Amino acid sequence: MNMDLCKLIVERPYKKVYRCEGSIVKLFDENHPKVDIFNEAMETARVEATGLEIPKLQKIENIDGKWAIFLEYKDGKTLEEMMHVDPANIDKYMSDFVDLQLQIQSRKAPMLPDLKEKLARQINSITELDASQRYELLTRLESMPHHSKLCHGDFNPSNIIVGKNGKMTVVDWAHATQGNASADAAMTYLLFALKDQEVADLYLKIFCKKSDTAIQYVQQWLPIVAASQLVKENELEKDFLMKWIDVMDYQ
Template sequence: MKLENKELIVKRPYKEVYKCEDAIVKVFEESHPKSDVFNEALITARIEETGLDIPKVKEVFQVDKKWAIAIEYKDGKTLEEMMESDKKNLEKYMEDFVDLQLEIHKKTSPLLKGMKDKLVRQINSLKELDATNRYELLTRLESMPKHNKVCHGDFNPSNVIVGKNGKMTVVDWAHATQGNASADAAMTYLLFALKDQDTADLYMKLFCQKSDTPRQYVQQWLPIVAGAQLAKDNELEKEFLMKWIDIIDYQ
């Protein structure tokens, strides 16, 4: 695939994302592991096979020795943009957002990697926590119920595209696993709370109502997923996440 008429839409330390005609193209730095690029394409293909209507993988290729993934382009605005520009309808948007997440959780994909294994690796990699705190998090994780639902892993309004007809499409499936839906919800709650606590609380209320899940159960996952998010080593999030990792608050 040739990168013609490309428009840079996202720039991160390890990748650049372009809009190219009918595709979104992620171009990764040369230092980015080749296996991670192919794994992202594979995960996305696995999600396609569940029947969810998501942007499909078109191609994995190289650009100037850099690996790249081309994914089908979906026209529209992000749900995040709509929430910010139309705040009086925030609750309606949030209801649609939660409904969409619950539709995802109805799916299974037996060949997706397990959420628990991924969380164990992330917690074990934490340099900010001593062995005692890592042990506490891993013990808590081991005690939590094991499920096999499809979980996005980074489900937030910036990853939901709303088309002109109102149809919502979920993008960016690189972090998807099979596991416990309430852990996925706990991660979404944290992503909201990083920006605005009131919005996070609205999300939690609606998720628990619509899924008939006790709030306390989702909260039990918060220290665990905060540890997983901390492993991504975002300096701006570190202080906030460390507060959520305090085990005592959720005993």
């Protein structure tokens, strides 16, 4: 495939994402681990098997020494764009957003990685935390209930495509796991809080009301989930995440 004929839409340090006719193509750097690329494709296929409306996996191809994942293209705007241009209707958008998250969490995908095991591996690998901090986080993680609900892992409005008919499609399942829905909600809360604390609080209020979950229970996951995100080594987010990890000392 000639990538020069495709439109570059996203660029990351380890991949570029293109729109090519009826496909979205994730083209990875030649040094990116092959196992991670094939795992992402496999996990997308496993989520697809749950019956959720997601971009279908089309193929994996090697293009000039670089591996690429081809996914079905979904036309529309992101929910993030819609929230930005129409802030007056934020409550309605957020309600629909939470409904979609709960629909996802009602599904099972037993072949996906276990969320608690993934979080434990991430926390154990963090050099910014000392042994005592890692021990406290892992002890809290171990005490949390073990569930097997489908969790997106990066559920935020930029990963939701809204078609002209209003139908919403969730994209980017690279971080999908099976685990505790409140842990997934804690991740979404942090993603909102990174940009706008007021919107984050609105999300948490609506999620907890619709799911009949205590806000305090989701908050218990926040230090754990914040710590797990330190593995991304994003200096801009590091101070923000460390503040949420420090909250653990006062709960």
